[in-house]
Amino acid sequence: MPPKNVKPASPAVQAQGFRRGELPRLDLLHSFEAAARTLSFTRAAAELFLTQSAVSRQIQQIEADLGAALFERRHRALALTDAGKLMQRVVSDCLERLRDAATSVRATTPARQVAITTTPGFASLWLIPRLARFTASHPGVDVRIxxxxxxLDLERSGIDVSVRLSLTSHGVGSTLFEETVLPVCAPQLLKNRALPLKKPPDLAGHTLLATDMPQGQPLTIDWEPWFKVMGLPEVRMKNTLRFSQYSDVVAAAVAGQGVAIGRLPLLAELLRDGRLVAPFSGVASRMGYFVNMSPRAAGNPDAQDFVRWLMAEAESAKAREPATHP
Structure with missing residues (x-):
């Protein structure tokens, strides 16, 4: 039996009719539930990111479909009719059941994810600027860096791929690229005639930008391959700015704070666009970046795609790498 005291819809509303067994659209039910809960088309509209008039039209449509008025439109107020109260109970319960079911289904659907571990410098200077190309070609894959x-222990940490800097003679895994090192600085430092940078000993008049090293290691340890090829003893520079992360060293160099040892190809883009310049030639550092996959990656095709993408990006970057001499 129909609920008692249910106010019928207007003749115009009834004329539109409602076929037996047909359900109102889900978006209309969402709007009705919000309006019935808040007793305000305006508040329901704000909650649903709709206009007040759009919610009002949706309520009129659902009333037309049902052939019954669901709200009493009072002066600056809404009240549910008996039909509206019945619909509110049922619609609220059904929507809650749908939410619970959707949550349960999502929980049983394995997420597509690739987990990578690497150094902060490689992540910020090389990987992240390119990462959008991978995510664009792999929609639905979450990348965790x-x-x-x-x-890290890859298996225990839930990691699929590692990219690590190692001596080329001791590297394990696939070689992504070998490293070249050379002094780098902002272009304005080369224009300072009072402090020239025309020959390697001129470095002594400049500020060293360096990463903090483990106890006992000199701040210029990254410079040693370059010093050796240049036939220089360790150069003691005028003063030093230390940073915990290599990306901060690079930021200070771009800002004109001093001279840093640049790692190619990590800084290739900065040299190519002129934010950094290399006053002297580069040399091989005997270090390289190596890619490894954990056993868990064998069952993760997205992780395998990520490694193939990494190798392709490295090849493409190598072809565009700037010359390592002034």
């Missing part, structure tokens, strides 16, 4: 100097 653990940027740390700590060498």
């Amino acid at each position: 653990s940027a740390t100097l700590e060498r």
Whole structure:
């Protein structure tokens, strides 16, 4: 039996009719539930990111479909009719059941994810600027990056791929690229005639930008391959700015704060666009970046795609790498 005291819809509303067994659209039910709960088309509209008039039209449509008025339009107020109260109970319960079911289904659907660990410098200077190209070609894949100097246990940490800097003679895994090092600075430092940078000993008049090293290691340890090829003893520079992360060293160099040892190809883009310049030639550092996949990646085709993408990006970057001499 129909609920008692249900106010019928207007003749115009009834004329539109409602076929037996046909359900109102889900978006209309969402709007009705919000309006019935708040007793305000305006508040319901704000909650649903709709206009007040759009919610009003949707309520009129659902009333037309049902052939019954669901609200009493009072002066600056709404009240539910008996039919509206019945619909509110049922619609609220059904929507809640749908939400619970959707949550349960999502929880049983394995997420597509690739987890990577690498150094903070590689992540910020090389990987992240390119990452949009991978995500664009792999919609629905979540990429998780653990940027740390700590060498994580891949299996225990739930990591698929690692990219690590190692001596080329001791590297394990696939070689992504070998590293070249050279002094870099902002263009304005080369224009300072009072402090020239025309020959390597001129570095002594400039500020060293360096990453903090483990106890006992000199701040210029990254410079040693370059010093050796140039036939220089360690150059003691005028003063030093230390940073905990290599990306901060690079930012200070771009800002004109001093001279840093640049790592190619990490800084290739900065040299190519002129934010950094290299006053002297580069040399091989005997270091390289190596890619490894954990056993779990064998069952993750997205992780395998990520490694193939990494290798392709490295090849493409190598072809565009700037010359390592002034």
